[in-house]
Amino acid sequence: MSLMFSLAEPTSTWYLVLSAVLFGIGTIGVMVRRNPLIMFMCIELMLNAVNLSFVALSSQIANIDGQVVVFFVLVVAAAEVVVGLGIIVSIMRRRTTLTVDDMSGLKG
Amino acid sequence: MELFVFVVAAAMVLGGALGVVTRSNPVHAAMSLVLTLFGIAVMFVSHNAHFLAAVQVIVYAGAIVVLFLFVIMLLGVDKAEDLSVEPITNQRPLAAIIGVGISAIVIAAIVSSRAGLGASGEGVNETTFESPDANIRQLARVIFSDNVFAFELTSVLLLVAVIGTVVMARKTKSVGTGK
Amino acid sequence: MTIISAGTAEGGQELLSRSELTAKELLREVGSVLRLSETEAALLAEVQTEAPEDQTMIINMGPQHPSTHGVLRLMLELQGETVLRCKPIIGYLHTGMEKTGEALTYMQGGTNVTRMDYLSPLNNELVFSLAVEKLLGIDGDIPERAVWMRMLLSELNRMSSHLLFLATNGMDLGAVSMMLYGWREREDVLRFFQKVTGLRMNHNFIRPGGLAADLPAGWRDDVLAILEGLPSRLEEYDILMTGQPIWRERLQGVGVITAQEAIALGATGPILRSTGVAWDLRRDMPYLHYDKMEFDVIVGQYGDAYDRYSIRFNEIRESMRIVYQVLENMPSGDFRIQNKKVTPPPRARIDESMEALIHHFKIFTEGFKVPEGEVYVSIESPRGEIGCYIVSDGSSNPYRMHVRAPSFVNIQTMPHMMRGGLVADAVAVISSVDPVLGEVDR
Amino acid sequence: MGVVQNIADDGLGGMDHNFVTARIEDLVKWARSRSSWGASFGLACCAIEMMGTGASHYDLSRFGMEVFRASPRQADIMIVAGRVSQKMAPVLRQVYDQMMEPKWVISMGVCASSGGMFNNYAIVQGVDQIVPVDVYAPGCPPTPETLIHAIETLHQLIEDGEIMRRRVSNNGGAGVELSSELAAHTSVTIGTK
Amino acid sequence: MIGAILAIDPMLEGNVLWTPLLIVLVKVLLVFVVGLVATMLMVWFERKVIAGMQNRVGPNKAGPWGILQTLADGIKLFFKEDxxxxxxxxxxxxxxxxxxxxPAFLAFAIIPLGGDFRDGKGGLVTLFGQQTRLQLADPPVGVLFALAISSIAVYGIMLAGWSSGSKYPLLGAVRASAQMVSYEAALGLSLGAxxxxxxxxxxxxxxxMQSSIGxxxxxxxxxxxxxxxxIAATAELNRPPFDLVEAEQELVGGFxxxxxxxxxxxxxxAEFMxxxxxxxxxxxxxxGGPQPISIGNTTLDIPFIPNAIEGTVWLLLKVLVFLYIYVWFxxxxxxxxxxxxxxxxxxxxxxGSLGWFMLLAAQRVGRDAGWDQIVVTLVTALVLIGGYGLLLAAQHVSRVNREKDGASF
Amino acid sequence: MSDSADTMENAVETQHGCPVQDSHGQRVLHASRDQYVSVIKALADEGYEMCVDLTGVDYLAMPQRTIGFDIQAERFEVAVNLLSLSQRKRIRVRVQVPADDCTMPTLFDIHPGTEAHERETFDMFGIVFTGHPDMTRILMPEDWDGHPLRKDYSQGSIPVQFKGANS
Structure with missing residues (x-):
């Protein structure tokens, strides 16, 4: 059992690298996908990557502010999703397909 | 042990993220997103941010993704998207280059600057048997003293978002009466 | 070896998509034939733009669905959970009873009609018997005791039918216990029926000329036991349902229909009464001795499901009042007419006399001849006006036997009541119309 | 997951009969007879008596049968209560096909069993032309006591394993070919089209 | 570190030995088995009690008093075609x-299942020389964990309804998600109090904290x-009167x-669990969970049962009351x-829950600041009543507007 | 059809141009097909606001029947029962429909409640109601052959048979 504890401990650099990769995946997703719902999910991925790096850095530099920021990000993400989904629903009321390519006009 | 946790959680995070980007069915993508969110929550726990982990699950998995699924089912857009169509020529390779490039730049920055980061705050409280909620208390103190203005602002933001959505999504005329 | 293709396609009987319909059909299916003026109807075209077809879905309730009271099939066009159009599809229990009725003699006819509205079989037999008696011209000669017995049985049957309505109405709205309580009380009445007629349902007890047998000894105590046990139970239902906030919320304002609409659609019984039209054949066109009875016609005001619920609930109490009066006034005497043409000889005489035996044999094999003519007789069944239209060609079988079934007509009110409601309201509406599919499809 | 795959298989078909499997078989039969949920297939008068059987006086729940599942997927016994019209027959068959093996059918009342007094164009003269019937309950309508007796009989047959043997010997039931139906039955869903 | 992740338990502090790990394993197993058996009995209990309420007998053929009814159901379902x-x-x-x-099982992990609450022991019991709680895990965010678990429990229902590919289950799924989102907030806010x-x-x-009834x-x-x-918990459980997700009369079987x-x-x-x-x-x-009932200084004692087990008995009795209430509903x-x-x-x-939460918070602030409690309560109550009045007015205006232009949402 | 002789002699009055007959104490009005809709409309204005019943009869097996009033007896007949709630009166309208032209105008526009009755009469007798919004079968399956209540349609009873139920 004690053997397991003596193994290499992941440092916060590991987490930061992971969050960078996650952010990259999210970016690719936003650019590639055409379904606005999935694009939204990719934005959530990017937000989560940032959250992860905040928490990792917060524990590395021993400052609680990182976690506070994550808390606010969560709240803002909730607000953003509410508004975004509202927009998608009201667009879908007027159109039948759901790809961003078809949503070029500003008025429905 | 922490290595084990990290590896499993990282696999969840990355697997889920790849799932979001590659699955054609929105419901599957949403479930992959849940996987990622759980992975992140596990990582929060291993950084002693228990409260954030719980909030992450409640807000993200419990509300946001449920909302996503609700909209998907309500609109009936759960048909698989055709992924073979590429609307703009060479869009995918370009996107991949940009994405990988961003990751590479950030990673390079992290690796090169990690030595410069030192302890700057008064410390993050660890959870112990004597004070199991030390982390929560510390977080609460900071939020409600130093950041109280930002806190109030986010609550206003939420209110505005909810009201705005209701106004936007409401139908003005009912069926049958005509305009 | 029989292979039957799976599927329930009924073609044009089903609810079609809007594009396949003419304006008139559409008007009927959205239940607006009466509700909209011409100008409003012209605006109906906008319904289609407001709710394009790909945002609505057509779902199929039944024919095998827990809340369609048997085999009613409803096709609903929904937008979200709101019902836009509704079309009832019936016939899944079509038994060919009117055809069978032509093959049976007047003596046997009772076995046929009693199986139509299987919740109030005695009322079916009563209307058939009254029609045959009218054709025979013996409608004035029925002995007093038979008339009073018919009233007793008819009212008890109304009680058991309404109790069953309370049970199913409770069940449909999720009040599971009400289901069992209603059945428990109905069982008391059924036990009395079994004692009197020998059967729990489908009695064939009321026959042309009177009844099949006299009341058994001790019947008065049995009826009194039912009547005395019921009021406290009804008060329990009041606590369980009538005063229940959820119950009221679920029923009040649901499935509203106006008096004008109900009359235009031919709806009778509790549906018509719920709109404020005090129309009860027992009072307004009395048959048997209902004109000597003292009872109130329960009338609603809003025409909603709650009114229909409370009307049926209180009609149980009114029926109890009538039964008390019947108990007081029950005369002694014959239970069937002493007319050799119609009535079989008493059981005791068959053992003694050869003529009686032959008479008995003839009347049960050939039946009795009924003079030519046609007649329509209607009475108030628990569900509304049940009528019997008989055409006789002078033989011992009816030439044509048609039953005007209240449920068959009442079902037409459903699209009007459901429009604009939710799926849950649709269930409440079906339940409040209280259709009996055996009678709808015959 | 699904242990039972075809009609002749009671989930233990591949096992040799030794002491242990015999006990398991007994257990399964015991469970099936004690917990047979009904598919509510009420049609006419008999349906009222069927529901009456479930009510306080007769109480089907004693046999673990108060669970009348509206979805045929979860039901074990189909009680065909009442006359089956020509229009209803395809629906009946469809619901039967939607039920999962092992499944049993009780034909309740004379109309379901033989057409009864309605020997005419509209009524299927015996539901056994459409689905294989295991137990017939006579009566018009059968009293709750009769129905309970029919159910008890069926339970006994289930516990004996008699029905499964009969199915194997006649490929499904009373002259009704099942194999041709089974291919199509997955795509059909209850209540929707 | 592992102590922080898994649970706050004194026996997991310091060097981790094999005995505590074994105890944890036994606890996991025990919670799993107890959960399963409790659910089995719950199904039987519900069927028996509801039968009693409806003048029936209830299951009595499978085993004594029909107690094996659930087992029979389970075996039968297991050996049914899928x-x-x-x-x-x-x-x-x-x-x-x-x-x-x-999730149904996970949520069980944070419930204190027993313990010795006498003589200031605070629920700790001694097992094999180790002090421990009769509780699988006690994470520092315990209650939030329960909230999180209950919020993800809806996924099972939603996905079941959606993936079935037919209409009634889909309606059930949409209902489930809307219902869950609506009631989660009330649940959380009343938890806040x-x-x-x-x-x-x-x-x-x-x-x-809940040492006596007061x-x-x-x-x-x-x-x-x-x-x-x-109420919110009943809704979260999708039990009557909130069982719209299944609603046999409307949606056949729902999801x-x-x-x-x-x-x-x-x-x-899962539903009964x-x-x-x-x-x-x-x-x-x-x-008070497994706390014995005590008024003032007198604590009820169940005779012949050791104190360490008594907590479990109390918990069982209290839970039984609520199970009965659910059946009653x-x-x-x-x-x-x-x-x-x-x-x-x-x-x-x-x-309602928000208002009550604010009332309690105001009282607390008032107590800390040394204000008059009665005045604080009255003023807060007045403010809340005023707010509720505004809400009612807003609802009225909205209803009038809706009727005027016939909006439907 | 000839009712008993004494009731025939009572039938001297007319209403809306149609002869009125008394049958077992009930008023029966014989309308021709052309008069049909206008008579029902006039009766509705007169206070017979509810159409209680509408059904058909096939007189194929009674070829020699007479109606009187110089009305030609045809194979089919449609009987409409009207009810006046305010005056507590009933009246029955009987219309002859020839076998070679089985059509009738619909009453849907006056009494929407006849919709189901007319569909039933169509289903059972094959009488087509022109102008009806949804003239489909109502009780029989859509692909059913024939109209069951016609007298030339057999009852369809099959002798009781006990098939080889393999048990």
Whole structure:
């Protein structure tokens, strides 16, 4: 059992690298996908990557502010999703397909 | 042990993220997103941010993704998207280059600057048997003293978002009466 | 070896998509034939733009669905959970009873009609018997005791039918216990029926000329036991349902229909009464001795499901009042007419006399001849006006036997009541119309 | 997951009969007879008596049968209560096909069993032309006591394993070919089209 | 570190030895088995009690008093043919029952299942020389964990309905998600009142605070949060009168219409397991969990039972009361309609729980600042009543507007 | 059809141009097909606001029947029962429909409640109601052959048979 504890401990650099990769995946997703719902999910991925790096850095530099920021990000993400989904629903009321390519006009 | 946790959680995070980007069915993508969110929550726990982990699950998995699924089912857009169509020529390779490039730049920055980061705050409280909620208390103190203005602002933001959505999504005329 | 293709396609009987319909059909299916003026109807075209077809879905309730009271099939066009159009599809229990009725003699006819509205079989037999008696011209000669017995049985049957309505109405709205309580009380009445007629349902007890047998000894105590046990139970239902906030919320304002609409659609019984039209054949066109009875016609005001619920609930109490009066006034005497043409000889005489035996044999094999003519007789069944239209060609079988079934007509009110409601309201509406599919499809 | 795959298989078909499997078989039969949920297939008068059987006086729940599942997927016994019209027959068959093996059918009342007094164009003269019937309950309508007796009989047959043997010997039931139906039955869903 | 992740338990501090790990394993196993058996008995209990309420006998053929009825159901369902509809989403269809079942078990982990609360032991018992709690895990965010678990429990239902590929289950799924989102807020807010009074998130801590009836949170928070929590919990459980998700009369079987065999059994199990868990959670939060009943200085004692086990007995008794209440609900109440459900959630429960929370918070601030408690309460109550009046006025205006231009939403 | 002789002699009055007959104490009005809709409309204005019943009869097996009033007896007959709630009166309208032209105008526009009755009469007798919004079968399956209540349609009873139920 004690053997397991003596193994290499992941440092916060590991987490930061992971969050960078996650952010990259999210970016690719936003650019590639055409379904606005999935694009939204990719934005959530990017937000989560940032959250992860905040928490990792917060524990590395021993400052609680990182976690506070994550808390606010969560709240803002909730607000953003509410508004975004509202927009998608009201667009879908007027159109039948759901790809961003078809949503070029500003008025429905 | 922490290595084990990290590896499993990282696999969840990355697997889920790849799932979001590659699955054609929105419901599957949403479930992959849940996987990622759980992975992140596990990582929060291993950084002693228990409260954030719980909030992450409640807000993200419990509300946001449920909302996503609700909209998907309500609109009936759960048909698989055709992924073979590429609307703009060479869009995918370009996107991949940009994405990988961003990751590479950030990673390079992290690796090169990690030595410069030192302890700057008064410390993050660890959870112990004597004070199991030390982390929560510390977080609460900071939020409600130093950041109280930002806190109030986010609550206003939420209110505005909810009201705005209701106004936007409401139908003005009912069926049958005509305009 | 029989292979039957799976599927329930009924073609044009089903609810079609809007594009396949003419304006008139559409008007009927959205239940607006009466509700909209011409100008409003012209605006109906906008319904289609407001709710394009790909945002609505057509779902199929039944024919095998827990809340369609048997085999009613409803096709609903929904937008979200709101019902836009509704079309009832019936016939899944079509038994060919009117055809069978032509093959049976007047003596046997009772076995046929009693199986139509299987919740109030005695009322079916009563209307058939009254029609045959009218054709025979013996409608004035029925002995007093038979008339009073018919009233007793008819009212008890109304009680058991309404109790069953309370049970199913409770069940449909999720009040599971009400289901069992209603059945428990109905069982008391059924036990009395079994004692009197020998059967729990489908009695064939009321026959042309009177009844099949006299009341058994001790019947008065049995009826009194039912009547005395019921009021406290009804008060329990009041606590369980009538005063229940959820119950009221679920029923009040649901499935509203106006008096004008109900009359235009031919709806009778509790549906018509719920709109404020005090129309009860027992009072307004009395048959048997209902004109000597003292009872109130329960009338609603809003025409909603709650009114229909409370009307049926209180009609149980009114029926109890009538039964008390019947108990007081029950005369002694014959239970069937002493007319050799119609009535079989008493059981005791068959053992003694050869003529009686032959008479008995003839009347049960050939039946009795009924003079030519046609007649329509209607009475108030628990569900509304049940009528019997008989055409006789002078033989011992009816030439044509048609039953005007209240449920068959009442079902037409459903699209009007459901429009604009939710799926849950649709269930409440079906339940409040209280259709009996055996009678709808015959 | 699904242990039972075809009609002749009671989930233990591949096992040799030794002491242990015999006990398991007994257990399964015991469970099936004690917990047979009904598919509510009420049609006419008999349906009222069927529901009456479930009510306080007769109480089907004693046999673990108060669970009348509206979805045929979860039901074990189909009680065909009442006359089956020509229009209803395809629906009946469809619901039967939607039920999962092992499944049993009780034909309740004379109309379901033989057409009864309605020997005419509209009524299927015996539901056994459409689905294989295991137990017939006579009566018009059968009293709750009769129905309970029919159910008890069926339970006994289930516990004996008699029905499964009969199915194997006649490929499904009373002259009704099942194999041709089974291919199509997955795509059909209850209540929707 | 591992102690911080898994649980706050004294025996996991310091060097981890084999004995504590073994105890943890035994606890995991025990909780799993207890959960299963409790659910089995719960199903039987419900069928028997509801039969009693309806003048019936209830199951009595399978085993003595029909106690093996659930076992028979389970075995039968296990040996039944299974089917995956053609139009279903196969992966999700298979996954959904487990998504429903796992949270039901997980939530059980944080319930204090017993303990010795006499002589200031605070629920600690000694097992094999180790001090421990009779509780699988006590994470520092215990109550939030329960909230999180209950919020992800809806995935099983949603995905089951969606993946079946037919219309009734889909309607059930949409209802489920809307219902869950609506009632989660009321649940969380009424929980907030408990947290405010207890000052801790850990379930063990919350139980320890409630040493006598006067300290029970139902009294300390003033009854209203308990009522709201009970209603919201019933809604979260999808039990009558909030069982719109299944609503046999409307949606045939709702989300589980297409499920058969063992997969259906899992849903069945999850539903009743959730009921047991939620009852235990209510007892933990409001009724002192395994604490014995004590008024003032006198504590009731169950004779012949060692103190270490007595806590479990008390918990069992208290949970049984709530199980009975849930059965009672099922037997008496008609089902809500969809829009009424939303109205109740958004217009009554959420404002109510929010208002009560603010009242409690104001009292607390007042106490800390040394203000007159009565004045503080009165002023807050007046403000809240004014706010509620505004809300009612807004609702009235909205209704009038809606009727005027006939909007439907 | 000839009713008993004494009731025939009572039938001297007319209403809306149609002869009125008394049958077992009930008023029966014989309308021709052309008068049909206008008579029902006039009766509705007169206070017979509810159409209680509408059904058909096939007189194929009674070829020699007479109606009187110089009305030609045809194979089919449609009987409409009207009810006046305010005056508590009933009246029955009987219309002859020839076998070679089985059509009738619909009453849907006056009494929407006849919709189901007319569909039933169509289903059972094959009498087509022109102008009816949805003239489909109502009780029989859509692909059913024939109209069951016609007298030339056999009852369809099959002798009781006990098939080889393999048991």
């Amino acid at each position: 089917l995956i509809p053609e139009r279903s989403d196969r992966f999700m269809f298979r996954l959904a029952p487990y998504l429903a079942l796992v 408990v947290l405010l009074v207890s000052g801790t998130l850990s379930t063990a801590g919350i139980v320890n 300290n029970w949170n139902i009294v300390a928070t003033g009854f209203v949060p308990f009522v709201i929590f009970l 589980n219409t297409e499920y058969s065999s063992i997969r259906f059994a899992l849903f069945f199990l 959730n009921t047991v868990t939620m009852s235990a959670l209510i007892v933990t939060l409001f009724f 099922r037997a008496t109440l008609p089902r809500f309609r969809y829009d009424q459900l939303m109205d109740l959630g958004w217009k009554i429960l959420i404002p």
